[in-house]
Amino acid sequence: MFVGVTFLGCKASQQVSAKSGAQLWAENCQRCHNTPSPASFSPEQWETVGMHMQTRALITDEEKTKIVNFLKQ
Amino acid sequence: MKASKILLSLALYLFIYSPMGNYLFAQVTVVDSSLLDRVTELEKQAAYKKPGEDHFMVVGLTTIGWNFNKTTTTSGGVGQTLKTNSFPDDANYEFSPMFLWRHGSKFLMEFEPSFSSGAQLGVNWADVSYFACPGLIIRAGFFVLPFGIYNKRLSAGWIDKLATNPPTAGIPPASDFGIEVEGGFPFGNMKWNYDISLTNGNQLQADGEIQGIGSVDNNMNKTVTARLGLFPFSNSSLEIGASGQIGTVGDAGAPNQSAQSKAFAFDLNYVKLFSPILVNIKGQYNYVFVSKQDYINQNDSSIYTFSNKTTTGFGQISLRPTGASNNFVKNLEIAYRYSNFISPSGSMWGQKNNISEAALLYWLSWRTVLKCAYQWNNSNSTAIGSIGTTVQSNTLFIQFSIQL
Numbered sequence: 001m002f003v004g005v006t007f008l009g010c011k012a013s014q015q016v017s018a019k020s021g022a023q024l025w026a027e028n029c030q031r032c033h034n035t036p037s038p039a040s041f042s043p044e045q046w047e048t049v050g051m052h053m054q055t056r057a058l059i060t061d062e063e064k065t066k067i068v069n070f071l072k073q
Numbered sequence: 074m075k076a077s078k079i080l081l082s083l084a085l086y087l088f089i090y091s092p093m094g095n096y097l098f099a100q101v102t103v104v105d106s107s108l109l110d111r112v113t114e115l116e117k118q119a120a121y122k123k124p125g126e127d128h129f130m131v132v133g134l135t136t137i138g139w140n141f142n143k144t145t146t147t148s149g150g151v152g153q154t155l156k157t158n159s160f161p162d163d164a165n166y167e168f169s170p171m172f173l174w175r176h177g178s179k180f181l182m183e184f185e186p187s188f189s190s191g192a193q194l195g196v197n198w199a200d201v202s203y204f205a206c207p208g209l210i211i212r213a214g215f216f217v218l219p220f221g222i223y224n225k226r227l228s229a230g231w232i233d234k235l236a237t238n239p240p241t242a243g244i245p246p247a248s249d250f251g252i253e254v255e256g257g258f259p260f261g262n263m264k265w266n267y268d269i270s271l272t273n274g275n276q277l278q279a280d281g282e283i284q285g286i287g288s289v290d291n292n293m294n295k296t297v298t299a300r301l302g303l304f305p306f307s308n309s310s311l312e313i314g315a316s317g318q319i320g321t322v323g324d325a326g327a328p329n330q331s332a333q334s335k336a337f338a339f340d341l342n343y344v345k346l347f348s349p350i351l352v353n354i355k356g357q358y359n360y361v362f363v364s365k366q367d368y369i370n371q372n373d374s375s376i377y378t379f380s381n382k383t384t385t386g387f388g389q390i391s392l393r394p395t396g397a398s399n400n401f402v403k404n405l406e407i408a409y410r411y412s413n414f415i416s417p418s419g420s421m422w423g424q425k426n427n428i429s430e431a432a433l434l435y436w437l438s439w440r441t442v443l444k445c446a447y448q449w450n451n452s453n454s455t456a457i458g459s460i461g462t463t464v465q466s467n468t469l470f471i472q473f474s475i476q477l
Contacts, residue, residue: 010208012259016307027309030344030351033232034439048128048175051204052183056226058257058266058302061207 012062021070024063031057036071043072126177133170133185136230138162138444138472148462162472164190165237167230169197179204198248208256215288217248219255219268219300220316221338221357223387224248230474234353234408235430236446237470239387241359244414245318245336246275246285251295262307269299274320277332280421281368281381283322283361292330296320300338314340322363329366336361349396353408358386370421370457377457379419387412391434406434416455423455432470440476445469 019027029035041049050068053059059067141158169187174180181204185197200214217225224247227233251272258265274296275283300316316338323332340357363381370377389410397403414426432446447469454462 010258010260010265012264013261013307016259016262016264031309031312031342032226034436036439040440044128045130047178048130048173048181049132051175051178051181051202052173054204054257055181055183055202055210055212055255058255058268060257060259060264062259063257 012060017062019066021066021068024059025067025070028057028059028063028067038071038073041071046071128175130173131170132173132477134167134229134231134474134476135169136162136165136167136472136474138165138236138470140165140236140468140470142466142468144464144466146462146464148459162236162470165230165470165472166190208258210255212253212255213251215248215250216253216270218246218272218298218318219253219270220245220247220298220318220336221300221359222302222312222314222340222342222355223357227355229476230472231440231442231476234389234391234406234434235410235432236444236472237430237448239357239389239410239412240385240414240426240428241338241357241387241412244359244383244385245283245334245361249273249285249296249298250288264304264309266302267299268302269297271295271297275322275334276324277322277329277334277363277366279368279371281363281366281379281417282422283334283363292321292323292325294321296334308345310343310345312340312342314338314342316340323366331364332366333364334361346395349394351393351395353391353393354389356386356388358384360384368420372458377419379417379423381417381420383414383416385412385414393436404436406436408432408434418455419457421456421458423457424452425455426450426452442474444472444474446472 026035046068050064054064139158139160140162141156143154143156145152145154167187167189169185169189171183171185174182181202182200183202184199187195187197189195196215198214198216200212200216202210202212204210219225221241223239223241228238228242249270249272251270253268253270255268256266272295273286273288273290274294276286276291277283296318297320298316298318300314302312302314304312318334318336320334321332322334323329336359338357338359341355343352343354345352361383365378366381367376367378369375387410389408391406391408393406395403409431410429412428414424414428417423428448428450430446430448432444435443437443448467450466450468452464454460
């Protein structure tokens with residue numbers, strides 16, 4: 001029950017939720033490698049790369065969605 | 074006569090505006106057939122590129138270089154020096170394409186074969202992941218274990234700031250067959266992540282070392298490996314993590330069947346821009362312990378035992394002037410890593426090892442790097458039969474790495 005409450009109770013603060021895809025891209029990608037250029041992959045490829053990166057960096061679902069949408073622009 | 078003219082005009086009028094008349098008198102458009110062929114081809118290409126359920130892509134990396142090594146081994150007061158060089162840098166080269174198949178937004182298959190050290194063809198990972206719901210990814214197959222951060226995130230040549238892996242990379246074994254659950258969650262201004270795996274585990278060797286058992290387990294006990302990570306700052310600049318691993322390593326039915334291995338790790342990753350310098354600090358400390366066992370000395374068949382404890386760690390810092398106005402300068406980076414490796418005294422493989430490595434990097438693009446690195450590696454043997462033997466190994470590396 002404790003584990004369930006812990007998982008379900010997790011939510012971002014307003015400050016964090018307001019972050020744009022560009023900001024999340026700059027903050028999270030550079031944790032391991034240089035920030036990727038959006039021109040490196042096509043929009044379809046960014047969807048796939050985004051899933052692969054989520055399994056490695058363990059970014060949240062919202063972060064992944066915002067970052068991929070930014071890179072696809 | 075007048076009536077016949079009227080009748081003729083009427084007949085002509087009716088004929089022109091009849092379907093037959095429209096057909097005969099319609100404008101004929103002449104179309105260039107090569108233009109039609111070109112339009113058809115473009116329509117096919119557009120249809121192929123339209124988003125679909127499935128998507129396949131190949132990425133991957135190549136690391137290749139050259140090294141020059143001078144090793145001096147001193148035993149019983151007698152020293153021996155050996156000089157070698159290697160192209161393409163035998164211990165570190167790698168050609169690893171990565172195949173990614175995505176089905177919708179729920180399934181991802183990842184497969185990375187690798188041609189690397191010793192001209193060996195191996196597999197870095199082969200797994201399928203199911204993105205079940207926010208914060209839950211379920212994976213099965215052969216994958217990198219969630220122990221520390223180096224193996225899973227930092228080991229690629231185009232990501233690692235230095236030319237070599239630290240000793241933590243193989244202690245304990247990095248990959249295994251099994252299942253895994255992982256995910257990340259926000260927590261106010263912080264965020265956290267979890268990663269838990271259940272795998273076949275490791276096998277205790279005759280000399281007390283442990284190595285991965287592979288796809289067929291040596292006992293009925295599975296190994297659990299888990300990591301918890303925390304980002305205490307809202308800008309994700311700092312992550313701290315703690316990992317653990319526990320499993321039975323003895324072969325079922327063997328005298329050492331109850332042998333158990335426990336491992337712990339702590340890791341830190343800090344990346345922050347102090348304009349104009351990007352500061353990057355990483356570190357990890359591993360502790361591996363195998364329960365007390367008796368071993369047979371292969372040289373004289375005597376029985377011996379020792380405290381089977383291995384510790385290893387590294388700390389590294391790199392600085393890059395990303396805020397510099399000069400394009401050449403902003404792509405330079407300097408890095409330094411100190412590593413330490415202590416294996417059990419009184420074993421066949423006991424040693425105390427200190428490694429320092431410094432590197433100058435030049436980034437040709439965000440994922441292409443040229444490195445010039447120098448490593449000082451000093452070890453002192455605490456192993457049975459070679460206590461006191463020292464090895465001093467200095468190596469120059471020139472390395473190129475690219476992610477495609």
